[in-house]
Amino acid sequence: MNKRALRVLEYHKIIDKLQQKAESSLGKDMVSKLEPSSEFEIVQSMQEETNEAMNILLKRGNPPLGGIRDISNELRRAKIGAVLSPRGLLNTADLLRVSRRLKSFIKNDKADKKSSYYIIENYIEELNEYKSIEDSIFNSIISEEEISDNASSTLRSIRRKIETKKQSVRSKLSSIINSTQNKKYLQESLVTMRNDRFVVPVKQEYRVQFPGLIHDQSSSGATLFIEPMAIVNMNNELNQLRLEEEEEIKRILSELSAMIAEVVDEISTNVKLLGKIDFIFAKGKLALDMDAIKPKLNNEGYVSIKKARHPLIDKKAVVPIDIYVGKEFTSLVITGPNTGGKTVTLKTMGLLTLMAQAGLHIPSASGSIINIFKEVFADIGDEQSIEQSLSTFSAHMTNIIDILNSVRDNSLVLFDELGAGTDPTEGAALAISILEYLNKNKIRTVATTHYSELKLYALSNDNVENAAVEFDVETLSPTYKLLIGIAGKSNAFEISKKLGLQEFIIKEAKKHISNESIQFEDILTDIEKDRTITEKNREESEALKKEVEILREELLDKKDKIEKIKRDAQRKAKVEARKILSQAKEDADNIIKGIKDLSVQIEKEKSKRLQESKEKLKIKIDKIDTELTDEVLNVPNYKPPKNLSVGDTVRIVNLNQVGTVISLPDENGNLTVQVGIMKVNVNISNLQITQDEENEQIQKSTRKFIAKKTSYAKTEIDLRGKTVEEAILDVDKYLDDAYISNLNLVTIIHGKGTGVLRQGVRQLLKKHKHVKSYRQGEFSEGGTGVTVVELK
Structure with missing residues (x-):
């Protein structure tokens, strides 16, 4: 793109604004290299990037771009095996974190099925995630100067030893400086550091009396900083530990650097992608800041910008303009008084075209159309060169010649005050000739002028x-509105008259103007008056049209309300009819249900009585069968025991089990017998007094059971990983087993955690029948992670 056009249209100021929106040096660097493109597909893609970014910003807010770093140097060093500094590692981790957060950010947005940010999504999906490396760096490095104790167990151990050794040295030094004998030798009773070694300030005159190594002296020489001989070895050990610490830190940094070296190419890809993503979102932020829109693009030479605003003028003060060229006409000649906004109009059109071709949205109304030009040329402003001793006219003409020599198909040419700076007659003739040449070659041209000849040329x-x-x-002030299709006039006589210039001078001035010029200016005046009247009538028509439209809307609204009332009435009638029908159906259903329920009750009663008859019959048959069996077999093997006492040993006949009576029979002959660890409810008719051998056998079985329980019993139970409900059931069973096994002390391991499991276990222990007391474990037993229980 033509460099001079970029300069005079102040394209660099837009680049400055865009750079301020970028978060990183990578993004800012891409902005600094941004130039308008003349390739339709490229511009289309860049515009779509900006549009996606703006939509994401509107919908989701700012993406997580903080932390993007240019770590190219660090990656190059890691690739050749160099050890990265803590700062370099932290910058790398920051970049990896941004990559991960961006992927999460876009994943959340993709959950919305309506999202369609294909370009940005593709860039973000190409980012590589390495959370393990990211976490390793952040866990190991606190800041650029500090490595965390968590970096390695070895580093933590060394630092503990350093602190312990420092305490020992301080303790020894404290005893030295607080000694009554040494106080007279010391300048002050304090400990300081010299060359990473602990020293004390000793008066010069007592150097011989105070044995030690001199490390420094005061500026006056009155004080010597001496390392007492008693702590020399301790200081040596401390320095050795510091050296070990440095070596371990180097090892940690080397290990982290090696992790980055393994994926250095993938991280390099992240650097490029993040710079591009930051650049795209900078374009989106600038579009939002300018209230800009995505223009429609074409390559047919047509430009139509609606409500265009110059982006470098305060958007609250700028007057929007509509400007178009390229369809009905290829050249536009803008006339009017000075300070009327002609140059701003040229710059607005040129700068918005450059912005659009650079992929930036433009501050205008929706529906604006931009052509993708091969070149944009501009001759605007005072380009006089003092060094070359060129006049204003010469400088402009030199530039115009360059433009005419360089112009080609599908170019946009902007001229400010074409032909000015020389004789008006010759200047106008040159201007017409230049416009004619460009017009014949169908070059899109916009020119400003004061020459009436150019107005006539445009008309004809x-x-x-x-x-x-x-x-x-x-009001003697411009409105800054652009009126296409109307030739402007300078209004010099009218302005002079308003300012107070005598009438006779104005009349005399008019004599020096040709009749044709006066007639032409009068025609322009009449046209302007007619346009003003027409504009006023148009505004009144628009107002009436709006009023009619409002009345029409009100009428339609009333009609809709009437229709709604009608529909509501019909709907209510239908609803009421449905209710009556539904109620009738419900009543019928209830009657049918009542009949069915009555039928079911009759069937149930019938079934119940039939079952009762069957039960009675079965009882009679069983009784007869028992009586016949007893009479035929005549084997009364046992008789129910009499005068039972608690503690008697009996046999439960139908179970063939021996047990001990633990309750006396009730009025129905029912009692409870202990069989092993079970309690069985039986009738006295089902019991038989046992022999001594059977008692012995039962005792042996019981002893064997208890011995077995004892052999398997453990002195502790581990509940870690279980829920409170599971733990309580396990503890309850375990305490029963421990009690049977005659254990006195047992340990319940529940862990520290949140304390919920510990609290649940101790609630059970408070009311458990086997528990005598319980306490928290000592430090050697496990501390708060265990509870020690004493059993009854």
Whole structure:
């Protein structure tokens, strides 16, 4: 793109604004290299990038871009096996964290099925995640100057030893400086450091009396900083530990650097992608800041910018303009008074075109159309060169010649005050000739001028159109509105008259202007008056149209309300009818259900009585069968025991088990017998007094059972990893077994954790029948992670 056009249209100021929106040096570097493209597909892709970024910012807010670093140097060093500094490692971890957070950010957005950020999603999905490396670095390095104790167990151990040794040295030095004998030798009773060794300040005159190594002296020489001989070895040991600490830190940094070296190419890819992503979101932020839109693009030479605002003028003060060229006409001639906004119009069109071709959204109304030009040329402002001794006209003409020599198909050319700076007649002729050349070659051209000849040229030639910047003669101020299709006038006489210039001078001045010029200016005045009247009528028509539209909307609204009331009435009637029908159906269903329920009750009663008859019959048959069996077999093997006492040994006949009576029979003959560890409810008719041999056998079985329990009993139970409910069931069973096994002390391991498991176990122990007391474990037993229980 033409460098001079970029300069005079102040494209670099837009780049400065864009750089301020980038978060990282990587993004800012990409912004600094951004230039407009003349390739349609490239511009289209860049515009879509900006649009996606703006939509994400509107919907989700700012993405997590903080922490992007240019770590190219660190990656190069890691690749050749060098050890990275803590700062380099932290910068790398920051970059990996940004990559991971961005992937999470876009994943959350992809959950929305309506999201369609294909370009940005593809960039983010290509990012590589290495959370293990990221965590290792952040766990090991606290800051650029400090390595964490958590970096390794060896480092933690060394630092503990250093602290212990420091305490020993301080303790020894404290005894030295607090000694009554040594106090007279010391300048002050304090301990300081010299060359990483502990020293004390000794008066110069007592150097011989105080044995030790001199490390420094005061500026006056009155004080010597001496390392007492008593701590020389301790200081040596302390320095040795510091050397070990440094070696371990080097090993840790080397290990972390090696981890990065293994994936250095993938991280390098992240660096490039994150710079690109930061650059894209900077474009989106600038678009939001400018209230900009994505323009429609074409390569047919058509430009139509609606409500265009110059991006370097305060958006609250700038007056939007509509400007178009390229379809009905290829050249636009803008006329009007000075300070009317002609140059701003040129710059607005040129700068917005450059911005669009650089992939930036433009501050205008929706529906604006931008053509992708091969080149943009501009001759704007005072380009006089003092060094080359060129006049204003010469400088402009030199530039125009360069433009005419370089212009090609599908170019945009912008001229400010074309032909100015020389004789008006010759200047106008040159301007017409230049415009004619560009018009014949169908080059899109916009030019500002004061020459009436150019107005006439535009009126009498196809593909050329007049435009004017509006000026309010009453207030002597421009409105900055652009009126395409109307030739402007300088209004010099009207302005002079308003400012108080005598009428006779104005009349005399008009004599020096040709009748044709006066007539032409009068025609322009009449056109302007007609336009003003037409504009006023149009505004009144628009107002009436809006009023009619409002009345129409109100009428439609009332019609809709009437229709709604009608529909509501019909709906209510239908609902009421449905309710009546539904109630009738419900009543019928209830009657049928009542009949069914009555039928079911009759069937149930019938079944119940039939079952009762069957039961009675079965009882009679069983009784007869028992009586017949007893009479036929005549084997009354036992009789129910009489005068039973608690503690008697009996046999439960139907179970063939021996047990001990633990309760006397009730009025129905039912009692409880202890069989081993079980309690059995039986009737006295099912019992038989046992022989002594059987008693002995039962005792042996019981002893064997208890011995077995004792052999398996453990002095501790581990509940870690279990829920409170599981733990309580396990502890309850374990305490029963421990009690049977005659254990006095047992340990319950529940761990420290949140304390919920410990609390649940101790609630059980408070009310357990076998527990005599319990306490928290000593430090050697496990501390708060265990509870020691004493059994009854």
